[in-house]
Amino acid sequence: MLDKISQTKTQLETELNSISSLIDLDNFRIKFLTRKGIIAELFEELKSISIEIKPHIGKVLNELRTFAQNEFEKKNLEFESVKNKSQKIDLTIPGKKNWTGTKHPLTQTLGEVKRIFSQMGFQIAQGPEIEDDYHNFEALNFPPNHPARDMQDTFFISEKILLRTHTSPVQIRIMEKQSPPIRVIIPGRVYRNEAISSRSYCLFHQVEGLYVDEKVSFSELKGTLVAFVKQFYGSNLKYKFRPSFFPFTEPSAEMDISCFLCNGKGCRVCKFSGWLEILGCGMVHPNIFKNINVDTEKYSGYAFGMGIERIAMLLYGVDDIRLFYENDVRFLKQF
Amino acid sequence: MKISFNLLKEFVDFNLSAIEVSKHLTMRGIEVEGIDNIGEKYNNFVIGKVLKVEQHPNADKLSLCEVDVKGGVLKIVCGAKNVASNQFVVVGKIGAVVPHNQHDDNEKPFELKRVKIRGEESNGMICSEYELGIGKDRDGILVLKNVDEKNIGENFSNFFGLNDIILDISLTPNRGDCLSHIGIAREIASIINSKTKNISIKLKEDKSFTKDFLNVEIKNTENCFRYVAKIVLDIEIKPSPTWLKNKVEQLGFRSINNIVDATNYTMAKFGQPLHVFDYDKIDGKKIIVQLAKENENFISLDDKERKLNSSTLLICDAKKPIALAGIMGGKNSEITNATKNIVIESAYFFSENIRKTSKYLSLNSDASQRFERGVDISQIEFTANYCTNLIHQIANGKILNGSIDIYLNKIENKKISLRTSYTNKILGTNFSSSQIQKFLSSIAICKLKKISNDEIEYKIPSFRQDIFQEIDLVEEVARVLGYDNIETNFSTNLKFPDTIESISIDDKLRNYLSNTYFEIVSNSMQEKKISQISSEKLISILNPINQEMSSLRTSLIPSMLSIVRHNIFNGNKNLRLFEIGKTYFYIENKEDSLSLKNFNEESHLLLLLSGNKNLLNW
Numbered sequence A: 001m002l003d004k005i006s007q008t009k010t011q012l013e014t015e016l017n018s019i020s021s022l023i024d025l026d027n028f029r030i031k032f033l034t035r036k037g038i039i040a041e042l043f044e045e046l047k048s049i050s051i052e053i054k055p056h057i058g059k060v061l062n063e064l065r066t067f068a069q070n071e072f073e074k075k076n077l078e079f080e081s082v083k084n085k086s087q088k089i090d091l092t093i094p095g096k097k098n099w100t101g102t103k104h105p106l107t108q109t110l111g112e113v114k115r116i117f118s119q120m121g122f123q124i125a126q127g128p129e130i131e132d133d134y135h136n137f138e139a140l141n142f143p144p145n146h147p148a149r150d151m152q153d154t155f156f157i158s159e160k161i162l163l164r165t166h167t168s169p170v171q172i173r174i175m176e177k178q179s180p181p182i183r184v185i186i187p188g189r190v191y192r193n194e195a196i197s198s199r200s201y202c203l204f205h206q207v208e209g210l211y212v213d214e215k216v217s218f219s220e221l222k223g224t225l226v227a228f229v230k231q232f233y234g235s236n237l238k239y240k241f242r243p244s245f246f247p248f249t250e251p252s253a254e255m256d257i258s259c260f261l262c263n264g265k266g267c268r269v270c271k272f273s274g275w276l277e278i279l280g281c282g283m284v285h286p287n288i289f290k291n292i293n294v295d296t297e298k299y300s301g302y303a304f305g306m307g308i309e310r311i312a313m314l315l316y317g318v319d320d321i322r323l324f325y326e327n328d329v330r331f332l333k334q335f
Numbered sequence B: 001m002k003i004s005f006n007l008l009k010e011f012v013d014f015n016l017s018a019i020e021v022s023k024h025l026t027m028r029g030i031e032v033e034g035i036d037n038i039g040e041k042y043n044n045f046v047i048g049k050v051l052k053v054e055q056h057p058n059a060d061k062l063s064l065c066e067v068d069v070k071g072g073v074l075k076i077v078c079g080a081k082n083v084a085s086n087q088f089v090v091v092g093k094i095g096a097v098v099p100h101n102q103h104d105d106n107e108k109p110f111e112l113k114r115v116k117i118r119g120e121e122s123n124g125m126i127c128s129e130y131e132l133g134i135g136k137d138r139d140g141i142l143v144l145k146n147v148d149e150k151n152i153g154e155n156f157s158n159f160f161g162l163n164d165i166i167l168d169i170s171l172t173p174n175r176g177d178c179l180s181h182i183g184i185a186r187e188i189a190s191i192i193n194s195k196t197k198n199i200s201i202k203l204k205e206d207k208s209f210t211k212d213f214l215n216v217e218i219k220n221t222e223n224c225f226r227y228v229a230k231i232v233l234d235i236e237i238k239p240s241p242t243w244l245k246n247k248v249e250q251l252g253f254r255s256i257n258n259i260v261d262a263t264n265y266t267m268a269k270f271g272q273p274l275h276v277f278d279y280d281k282i283d284g285k286k287i288i289v290q291l292a293k294e295n296e297n298f299i300s301l302d303d304k305e306r307k308l309n310s311s312t313l314l315i316c317d318a319k320k321p322i323a324l325a326g327i328m329g330g331k332n333s334e335i336t337n338a339t340k341n342i343v344i345e346s347a348y349f350f351s352e353n354i355r356k357t358s359k360y361l362s363l364n365s366d367a368s369q370r371f372e373r374g375v376d377i378s379q380i381e382f383t384a385n386y387c388t389n390l391i392h393q394i395a396n397g398k399i400l401n402g403s404i405d406i407y408l409n410k411i412e413n414k415k416i417s418l419r420t421s422y423t424n425k426i427l428g429t430n431f432s433s434s435q436i437q438k439f440l441s442s443i444a445i446c447k448l449k450k451i452s453n454d455e456i457e458y459k460i461p462s463f464r465q466d467i468f469q470e471i472d473l474v475e476e477v478a479r480v481l482g483y484d485n486i487e488t489n490f491s492t493n494l495k496f497p498d499t500i501e502s503i504s505i506d507d508k509l510r511n512y513l514s515n516t517y518f519e520i521v522s523n524s525m526q527e528k529k530i531s532q533i534s535s536e537k538l539i540s541i542l543n544p545i546n547q548e549m550s551s552l553r554t555s556l557i558p559s560m561l562s563i564v565r566h567n568i569f570n571g572n573k574n575l576r577l578f579e580i581g582k583t584y585f586y587i588e589n590k591e592d593s594l595s596l597k598n599f600n601e602e603s604h605l606l607l608l609l610s611g612n613k614n615l616l617n618w
């Protein structure tokens, strides 16, 4: 793949040098930069590439795209100025360097998650970040004075109003309004009152999924998540589901995938276990359905949730979560 | 939580390695985060007998020793004053890694090599308690008692309970029953299709009756379901024997004395917290379990004065409170080196009450952690007896006859029905009712009766306080079966839409702007002073991490500016940035799907340009 990229670069440079008119330039744009162009095709190919080399190749490919875009803009400006200044070119003025930009790595990661799930028929929903205790805890089967509440340290606005600690309250809000079938993913910002460190920040982004219909089973939950994980991380990874505990799902599970950084051999990132925890999931607890008057005999459902920062850190090899919120352009440029 | 491999084996026979056990437990939802093979540390340490001690020819303070380690006699240079012939000692052989170097300021471990000390060869080291990492004594070598000729050459880790593997387990909050060795052993028994062993205790009791020495009254039966007390007279308080001291320390407790260590050891084994009072400090020889008065003061064991509320459950004597029930004892009834007679308490306190008080007082203990999750009410008296017996073995004394056991309203085992059809519907499986019965019986959830062809009623053991309803049994079936053994089925229900949902306006903006601007994502919490710059009514956080994050932002501008500042300080002067993010403020009577009533959450776009207008490309 790297060979292909460097061939494309050579080809691109040759054609750049031979551009002598606006028409040539437009042909260049169509050939390399459009959605069906050569570079887009390479990006398409990148998706099927094995996960351990993906970040590296992705980076090289990104550089190629940026290079092509910059050169295109540069040429374009040259022609523009030629037009505007009606041939009066002052050759002593240095050329302008063009502005570049990127989407934030968290947006990029989230975008990919959204893309895969919307292909599977999930719609996108949202809800408030400032939540009430009922939606954030009680309706989700966290009784008052239950040890499960300690799992999530909460910022309070008042006694009963808080900053949501997960995107799960949106599950309740959707089911309050809409009857099944429901199939949504819910991206959003959540808050935890925890000490800030390289591994944890006071806020982060989650994507929650919810599917409620007749005859939804744990077996399908596994199927859907395996399909997602294979598209997202590559098709040859290994995975496992192991029992866990969340008050709002039962049975609850944690999904692990084989560490793509060390091929499951064990490294610092996977704490030498060969496995990475990537998401929590389970069957919607019947108490939740009862709280919002959904017939538990007729309907069942599954829910899952994952942290975008965690995924982005693994995918891009970022070892300090705070970098995402520092927004140093030298950092942002790399994505 | 720390779990000892050796203690597990007291409850169940198994032939699995630590790694296998960890894998199995993790797949049962009991996550093993670490394995510490303590025995391995002592690989090259053996028991030796000192045969001969001579003065080192070139150094006053050193001796030349000959030590029999079986299979050879080692010449070792030793600096300890207490070394003498015929002692049984611990010898670190060449290649052994000494846990503490007492001649190094950082006390780092070091590996033993063959060396010459002042011209004399030394082939190992005779170790002190401190060097072995099993005690504080560093003034002389450790001289072993209760050891004889036949132990020579034996690995040191076989002594003092050091030949053990400690598992570090992270438990989900539902599994209170697994906060003990017996709980973990039950899971292992189920995994290997076996059963846990029955452990019985026979106490050597005195003629005098416990009830003639103490009177117990439960005034608040709502929060104290059962209370057992045992009394031991004329005990000797002293440091624990080495095996017990090492074991409680391996399990993460601080070794205090033989009595406290015995209670912690019993709790670690059976999950039942125990408390010991100094009998002679109990006024009126009476224990009363009752609620505190609002604002009552109490000094707990840790010397802190605590203001109680009226829902705090107290253990009192005839005159005063002597313990915060289920959480921590009081200073006034604490055992000390002068204590002669003790009362051992084993009780069942209501989980919600303990939880509330522990939260109210911000006071967590190993005991409260277990009571909050619910202990096994059927084992209250047994654990009291177990602990009493252990105390008798290591602190002597006289055990009074019988125990006080107040158990007014007997708690029956829960009965829950499970339908085969429901189990299969939720899991997507196809089990028969007898298969399901088999899964459940392996974790002591046994059939009571058949309700219909589809439905069976089960009896829930008293230690499983996390099981309330049908779905909880479905989860148990899945757990025993193994999640990996449930078929992975990609839903035929999922419809693939022909056209992907049109992208949101936010994403369109991002796509467009990110061609020439860097997108930033910034913290939505900021200093109140800064949020006040807007005319909107700011939203404060009651319990912020710090003052810099004590309110929600009313505008995207300040957070953007702080990111600009960061970039400029780091030499990134020419900036084009954008953020799409929310602002937050109070607004009366507004409500929509994206904000709560009276709160406003609004999406905003902010563009920022800074530096030179044209980037010059020299």
Ligand SMILES: [Zn+2]
Binding pocket: A259, A260, A261, A262, A263, A264, A265, A266, A267, A268, A269, A270, A271, A272, A274, A275
């Ligand atoms: Zn790894």
